[in-house]
Amino acid sequence: MFDIGLGELAIIALVAVLVLGPERLPEFAAQAGRFVRRMKGYADVARDELRRELGPEYSDLELRDLDPRNLVRKHITDAMALADDEPVREGLRPLAEGELPPYDADAT
Template sequence: MFDIGISELLVVFVVGLLILGPERLPHAAKTAGLWIRKIRRSINSVQREINAQLDDEEMQRKILETNKKELAEHSTKPADESSGERVIQNTITPLPTKELQPVKPAPEETNANNIAPEPLNTQQIDTSKNAS
């Protein structure tokens, strides 16, 4: 940004020391540093906003170009190829209805898994293990 070398910086420091004196020079350097930092932040913020805006405009331009190409390709296709339904309808042949017969439902069968287990009789439980 600034092309300031060490020799120019040393001259500025000596002039500042002579004009401001050793008491006010640190405070002046701190204030100058804060101002330079604020200016750099502002410049960086503006650059980021400009770059973001340019990226958005470029993206919009690419989208418009792509849409124009797609519309041009879509309008040049023949009607049969552009409509997939027409091609599919022409290739499907209906089945004869004479050969179709209704399906009879299967008879209900009793399943062994559907039967609930019998409750345990408490008198049948072996209590000999508890007696020892």
């Protein structure tokens, strides 16, 4: 999710110990855990409310499905699959190497 490796995590922990001190670090970690649980609860409530408002046909809706990157990726892959299935129309051919596409002065 955050794409943090072991090295980055170690540096973050070292900075946290230096800034907060070893005596306040457990208290801060507990606060961070409560915050994450609260945010997860808010996300769950929002997902359930969306499902209820959209109706039974969206009962399998997940919040990650609403990510714009996933939506674009899904539509592009669907369009590519349809394009592969479409037959080539009569009279159309690929351009030869160096051949310019036709130009219509009336269309511009």
